[in-house]
Amino acid sequence: MAAREYGQYDGITRALELVGERWALLIVRDLLVGPRRYGELAAGLPRIPSNILAARLKELQAAGVLRRAPHSRVIVYELTAYGRELEPVVLALGAWGFRTIGDPREEQVVTPDSLTMSLRTAFRPQVAAGLPATAYGARLGPADLLIRVDGARLDVSREEGPVDLAFATGPGLLQVIAGELAPERAVATGVVEVLHGRVDLLDRFATTFRVAA
Known part of the structure; x- marks a missing residue:
């Protein structure tokens, strides 16, 4: 179940329920670069509280956006094929945000x-x-x-x-x-x-x- 439900039934609402929580898309952004250990994600998002990072990872995993996988004897988080489909969305958001980035x-x-x-x-x-x-x-x-x-x-x-x-x-x-x-x-x-x-x-x-x- 999504962490927040908006009570509406359409694709945009569903997408926001899955990745619209604070920090969720930034986690996706970093995982689009490549798989990351928990500590690497925390280091790349220095202001995220540890309990929020753990909660977002759990929510995104439950939504099928990412998964935990063994890699060189450690556990990493990586995007699923469904999660990787967010790349053009993230890039488009980045381009849109650049237009008013300021100092x-x-x-x-x-x-x-x-x-x-x-x-x-x-x-x-x-x-x-x-x-x-x-x-x-x-x-x-x-x-x-x-x-x-x-x-x-x-x-x-x-x-x-x-x-x-x-x-x-x-x-x-x-x-x-x-x-x-x-x-x-x-x-x-x-x-x-x-x-x-x-x-x-x-x-x-x-x-x-x-x-x-």
Whole structure:
């Protein structure tokens, strides 16, 4: 049974009963990146109370959105085929939210999984197809993402590998993706710190990852 029922009978109501509770879609967002242990989910959602995380996981499992599965001798949570069907919904919501994202507040953070999904939301394969293959390294605090764009293909992982441009950043990078902050201004204001590689490739990054207004 859904945690909350609205007393209406249609598809939107049913969807909200399944994934409309607070934190539910953010759990789905992170699991769209890949299976996660309980502790990894908690670390990726640093403000979620442990009892709420446990409750949401139980509800989503009961709804058939996710399942518990053994992986390398540990238990992970992963989306079912039914849960993975939420990907275009999550990406569309992300694109819609980018339109009014505004400036990041001091207490707001970007996690590796949230940035991964932001990049998937903003990726423009039709633009990338006409650009040379490029690898970017994005450092978020202690975490590094390897972002590889090859034609219309995007791959984001936590693997190590050679990059054409490495930069350190935080929540402000999403303003670049949203088109609210020019790459050169992002560097000048410290929103993006170029670590090594070709600085001009930040313009290519902003062209490749851009949410249409």
